[in-house]
Amino acid sequence: MCGIIGHIGQNDCVSLLVDGLRRLEYRGYDSAGIAVVSKDKIEVRRCQGKLSQLEMLLAEQPVRGSVGIGHTRWATHGPPSDINAHPHKVGPIAVVHNGIIENYLTLKKELLEMGCEISSETDTEIVAQLINNEVKGGASFEEAVNKSLEQIEGSYALVILNEKEPDKLIAVRKESPLVLGLAADALLVASDIPAILGHTREVVFLDDGEVAILTENSFEVRGQDGTTREKEVAHVTWNPVMAEKAGYTHFMEKEIYEQPRAVIDTFRGRISESTGEVFLDDLNLEDKLIQSLDKIFIVACGTSYHAGLVGKFLLESLCGLPVEVELGSEFRYRDPIINSKTLQILISQSGETADTLAGLREGRKKGAFLLAIVNVVGSSLVRQSDGVLYTHAGPEIGVASTKAFTTQLVALYLLALYLGVKLGRLSLKESQEHILELVKLPKKMETSLDEDERIKAIAREYANARDFLYLGRGINYPIALEGALKLKEISYIHAEGYAAGEMKHGPIALIDEHMPVVAVVSKGLTFEKMLSNMEEVKARRGKIIAVCDDSEEELADKVDAYIQVPTTTPFLAPILFTIPMQLLAYHVAVFRGTDVDQPRNLAKSVTVE
Numbered sequence: 220m221c222g223i224i225g226h227i228g229q230n231d232c233v234s235l236l237v238d239g240l241r242r243l244e245y246r247g248y249d250s251a252g253i254a255v256v257s258k259d260k261i262e263v264r265r266c267q268g269k270l271s272q273l274e275m276l277l278a279e280q281p282v283r284g285s286v287g288i289g290h291t292r293w294a295t296h297g298p299p300s301d302i303n304a305h306p307h308k309v310g311p312i313a314v315v316h317n318g319i320i321e322n323y324l325t326l327k328k329e330l331l332e333m334g335c336e337i338s339s340e341t342d343t344e345i346v347a348q349l350i351n352n353e354v355k356g357g358a359s360f361e362e363a364v365n366k367s368l369e370q371i372e373g374s375y376a377l378v379i380l381n382e383k384e385p386d387k388l389i390a391v392r393k394e395s396p397l398v399l400g401l402a403a404d405a406l407l408v409a410s411d412i413p414a415i416l417g418h419t420r421e422v423v424f425l426d427d428g429e430v431a432i433l434t435e436n437s438f439e440v441r442g443q444d445g446t447t448r449e450k451e452v453a454h455v456t457w458n459p460v461m462a463e464k465a466g467y468t469h470f471m472e473k474e475i476y477e478q479p480r481a482v483i484d485t486f487r488g489r490i491s492e493s494t495g496e497v498f499l500d501d502l503n504l505e506d507k508l509i510q511s512l513d514k515i516f517i518v519a520c521g522t523s524y525h526a527g528l529v530g531k532f533l534l535e536s537l538c539g540l541p542v543e544v545e546l547g548s549e550f551r552y553r554d555p556i557i558n559s560k561t562l563q564i565l566i567s568q569s570g571e572t573a574d575t576l577a578g579l580r581e582g583r584k585k586g587a588f589l590l591a592i593v594n595v596v597g598s599s600l601v602r603q604s605d606g607v608l609y610t611h612a613g614p615e616i617g618v619a620s621t622k623a624f625t626t627q628l629v630a631l632y633l634l635a636l637y638l639g640v641k642l643g644r645l646s647l648k649e650s651q652e653h654i655l656e657l658v659k660l661p662k663k664m665e666t667s668l669d670e671d672e673r674i675k676a677i678a679r680e681y682a683n684a685r686d687f688l689y690l691g692r693g694i695n696y697p698i699a700l701e702g703a704l705k706l707k708e709i710s711y712i713h714a715e716g717y718a719a720g721e722m723k724h725g726p727i728a729l730i731d732e733h734m735p736v737v738a739v740v741s742k743g744l745t746f747e748k749m750l751s752n753m754e755e756v757k758a759r760r761g762k763i764i765a766v767c768d769d770s771e772e773e774l775a776d777k778v779d780a781y782i783q784v785p786t787t788t789p790f791l792a793p794i795l796f797t798i799p800m801q802l803l804a805y806h807v808a809v810f811r812g813t814d815v816d817q818p819r820n821l822a823k824s825v826t827v828e
Contacts, residue, residue: 221305221317222291223397224414225378227388227433228405229285236289237274239407239414242463243291244270249299249596250292253277254306254313255284256385261313265290265304285405286385288378290315293614294596296323297340307339309347311354311382312363316343317410318395319611321373321488346377360384361432364391368430368443373488378408388433392425394483399423399431399438401452406433412455413463420455469815471617471709475801476668479661481622482794484611485629486657495651497637503606504562508588509641511560515542516587518550518578519566522620522704523627527566528697529793530631536790537639537653547574550581557585564590564634568615568623570598579603592630594623608634617816619708621801624701625664625794632657632790656788660795663785667798670782674799677764677780678806681735687714688726688761689800691739692749698739698793702800709808709818719745719752732760737803739796740767740774743789753777766799768792 222243226232236253244251251273252265262282266272270291290305296319297303306313320326323342330337330348337344349370353363360381374394381387390397390408400407400415400422407415408431412422423440425431429448431440440448467473489498515534517527524546531542540562545555547565557563563582567575570593579600582589591604594612601607610626636653639645645653681687687706691699700716707714717726719738730736736756740749750773756763757777765778769786782803784795808815 221293221410222414223315223317223376223378223408223410224289225287225315225388225390225408225433226405227286227386227435228402229435230404231283232285232287232405233277233282235418236287237270237277238417239409240270240273240289240291242413243409243411249294250301250304251290252304252306253287253289254308254315254380255282255287256380256382257282257284259382259385261308261311261380261382263306263308263313265301265306267299267301267304286380286388288313288315288380288388295319295609295611296342298597303339303341305343306380307341307344307347309344310351312347312351313380314343314347314350315378316346316375318375318393319373319484319488320345320371320375322371323373326370346371346375350379354381354383360387360389364389364430365443365445374484376410386434390425390431390433392429393427397425397431399425399433406435406438408433411465416455422453422455423450424453468809469617469805471619471621471805471815474615474617474621475798475805477613478622478625478798479664479668481612481626482629482664483661484613485626486633489633490654490657492651492654492658495640495647495649495654497633497640497650497654499608499633499637501607501609502590502637504588504590506641509638512540512562513560514562515540516555516557516561516563516582517542517544517566518547518563518575518582519544520547520572520574522624522701523566523568523572523575525697525701525704526624526627526631527564528700529628529694530564530566530635532694533631533635533790534638537635537645538642539644540638540642545578547572547578550578555581555585557582557587559586559588561585561587562590563587564592565600565604566592566627567598567600568594568612568620570595570600572600576600576603592627592634594626618818618821619705619804619815625797628794628797629657653788653790656791660787660791663787663795664798667784667795668802670784670799671802674782674802675806677782678803679810680780681762681764682710682807682810684712684733684735686729686734687712688729688734688736689714689716689739690719690722690736690749690752691716692719692745693743694789695739695741695793695796698796698800699737701797702737702739702804705801705804706807708821709804709815710811710813711819712807719749722752723755727755727759730756730759730761732762735762735764737764737766737800738778740765741789741792741796742769742786750777764803766796768795
């Protein structure tokens with residue numbers, strides 16, 4: 220997830236580009252850069268670090284021009300560095316890119332064999348190389364872009380400059396957002412509305428597969444087949460604060476709704492639907508080591524710990540290896556049995572969680588192979604681990620973790636499939652069946668999000684409750700824990716998550732007519748047991764809110780409210796059940812008037828023990 224801004228007009232655009240990047244900095248914060256056409260030559264200024272570093276560079280090395288592009292990066296390919304920062308310039312071509320080029324390694328190999336010199340570790344430079352090759356071969360700017368797109372697989376938002384045609388910008392969208400802005404004295408393009416809202420409220424949203432050709436005072440949108448597309452101009456009514464949140468009231472709400480996209484980004488390029496293979500190149504786990512493994516430890520804190528509990532079910536079921544899940548804050552204060560046959564998985568959104576890093580050092584001392592599941596490229600956890608599995612959730616601004624959690628579950632699922640095949644526990648055919656279900660998941664997540672109004676009504680009814688109890692069984696028990704944590708974090712209501720079978724060993728004493736009980740109910744092995752637990756709640760006049768999959772008929776007379784999610788496999792169900800938990804906590808917090816994005820006493824990254 221990165222920020223893109225482009226401008227073509229008559230006035231100097233450098234300050235506009237920098238201002239646009241500032242409004243997009245929440246989309247990427249590890250490097251930034253601009254490319255500007257100055258006297259028919261493209262001048263590039265880029266550097267690692269926050270936008271302030273780029274501003275210092277521009278003060279030292281100023282540049283002027285009326286046509287330019289800018290980018291703020293959240294790394295996916297290649298760690299944060301000056302050389303990996305965008306824009307990437309090859310010959311007369313400069314490119315900024317948001318997304319993932321899935322076949323970039325294949326294309327990179329072909330380009331190297333052709334004698335091209337590739338200077339960065341990014342997938343984006345490959346795009347610039349392809350377009351440059353086409354231009355050198357005699358193609359026009361537009362022809363070169365179209366021919367290059369035919370070779371690219373993956374998702375992308377691209378904005379491209381060409382020194383040889385300096386009065387033109389080309390923008391391309393496939394599965395990554397781009398919007399055009401129609402100002403009085405310029406045309407703009409950006410990955411998100413906040414970047415252009417200070418200059419115009421008249422916008423054109425590009426659709427997948429569309430190519431926009433921008434000149435100083437006109438634009439044309441075409442399909443990749445070359446046909447012209449008629450586009451409607453929309454008027455944006457958002458104020459600047461609303462725009463930063465893409466129209467949502469809070470970052471948390473926005474990030475809940477970004478989850479289908481984040482899940483796609485996490486598995487895209489890592490699976491083969493046709494063969495059942497999973498590709499996790501950055502694990503650095505050799506087959507010999509995989510075959511020798513006799514145990515897995517998962518170490519994490521908070522929400523990431525709950526992801527680890529789900530991961531235990533996935534890894535034990537699909538890999539046949541024993542798995543222990545440990546809180547980072549407790550792990551190093553005992554003497555865990557770890558050796559060179561142990562895989563230690565460390566899960567963290569930020570990669571800077573102090574207790575998880577302490578657990579890593581304990582594993583290092585005892586000879587475990589250290590694998591980080593993390594969202595932030597180049598973080599401390601990545602640098603100190605032996606291998607990494609990135610979640611590609613993009614920047615998460617809200618303190619309460621949402622999309623980071625669901626992408627961690629997807630990453631653990633991919634890891635379980637990968638190891639299951641390597642260990643002979645899963646056949647490729649079985650892996651393929653799992654993958655096909657995974658590919659269906661984002662659409663089902665969108666269906667879960669469609670329950671928002673029903674969830675909002677339930678939240679309104681129970682927003683003044685003093686306590687909540689969350690119940691789940693099996694692989695969904697961690698989702699009860701996570702649901703309770705979300706409610707505690709942002710609404711300040713006391714909430715507890717329990718394995719439903721443990722209810723009668725204590726928590727049942729709390730249940731009365733004032734106690735809402737959220738039950739995660741899934742068709743399967745424990746369904747009848749959950750129904751029995753719910754009967755026990757009803758007998759004590761507790762209020763039951765059931766989150767269920769395809770169980771409405773059996774539950775109708777047993778619950779006070781229900782939220783339905785689509786049916787999927789037991790291994791993926793926790794992801795679908797998570798979304799109603801997040802929305803319920805969110806709406807309760809809104810009704811109570813708390814600070815949803817920055818709840819009291821909490822920080823996004825806990826960097827002290």
